[in-house]
Amino acid sequence: MKSNRLLRLALVAALILPAQAGLFDDDEARKQISELRAQSEARLSAIEQRVSELDTRNAQKLLEVVGQISELSQQIAQLRGELEVIGFNLQGLQKRQQDLYVDLDGRLRAMEEGRGQTGTPNAEAQKAQVEADAAAAYEAAYNLYRDGKLKPAVEALGQVAGKYPATAAAPSALFWLGMAQAQAGNGTAAQQSWRKLVDGYAEHPKSPDALRAIASVQLEKGDKKGAIKTLKELVAAYPGTDAASEAQKQLKKL
Template structure:
């Protein structure tokens, strides 16, 4: 009887043992898979972090390169501006020297050449137009160019077509040049040289037109003006200066 019962229980016991073994194997497989998945996830995370670090580094390198390029561009612009400022200062100094020289050669209208400067000979009456022009030129000598513009315009408007009005026209262009009102100076001096080509100031008017064009960075136009000056007034001091200026452009 006992043997028969044992035979009946044996398959059950064997089935239970098999089931326990399968479960253990399944557990080990799950643990192994979980460990493998964890390792793969960690590897992918490390790879992503490395890529992000490399991208940040690349972005920083690009930013530094952009900043260096911007600084180089700014240095170049500063050098150009400094050169232009030096050229402008030199032209301004040349204009002042030229202005002083030309104004120094002018005689006061109807004055006694032997009288000390600043004194007018009492023997001759000064015409109103001469007095107005003398006052404007005296203001110009004092480098009060704004006031000189007003006074010179008054001479032109009050005595149109007169020799004094024509003279005032030229010095009006000079005054605008000294004020760096380049467009106005170019217009006035160009018309003066065109209307009065035989005037003693015509060649200098064209030279000043070129100076104003250079100040406006209109170098091609300035070359045309200087060549015109050399062609129309060869051998004059203005033409010699024009040749020097052409060589420097």
């Protein structure tokens, strides 16, 4: 009897021990899985953090590049304006010298012929003086715009365009008047100034840029239809220009 009992106990023990061993194996497996999961989550978190840092750095670099491009564009615009001023002054000086020479030559011929000549300089000399005065006024007005003094710049540029409409300074004064008005927040007045430039000085190099500027203001105001019309006008009126090329690209996106 005792031997039978021992036998039964041995059999029970044999059955229990593997089951317990299986339980221990499952616990160990779950523990390892948990550790692997924690390690994977830690690695994933580290990767996400690195990606986020890279995105932040790239965004910062992109903003820096955009800022540098904007600054360079402003500097280029200012240099172009300054070159225009220098060009006006040079042209005005050359024209004035030429007209004064012609006037002096005419006076000398008249004296040689015994007719004499008195009175004011001829019309060409007067025109040269007007051009010189307009160039000086334009230079002073543009300097106000360049220095960010928008309100006095608007007034001064408007005076140049109004007082000297027949001079070389007038169309450029209208262009920068529009730029000053736009930067001051008066888009409607800016469009009017640029339109005066296009309508009154169609052959001027700034006219294509004026049309493109008008389209930009129209888009800012939500007038997509008007902007498309202006860009098409630019492409048709000034083919082959840089402004027309940019307008064509813009039209494809609208």
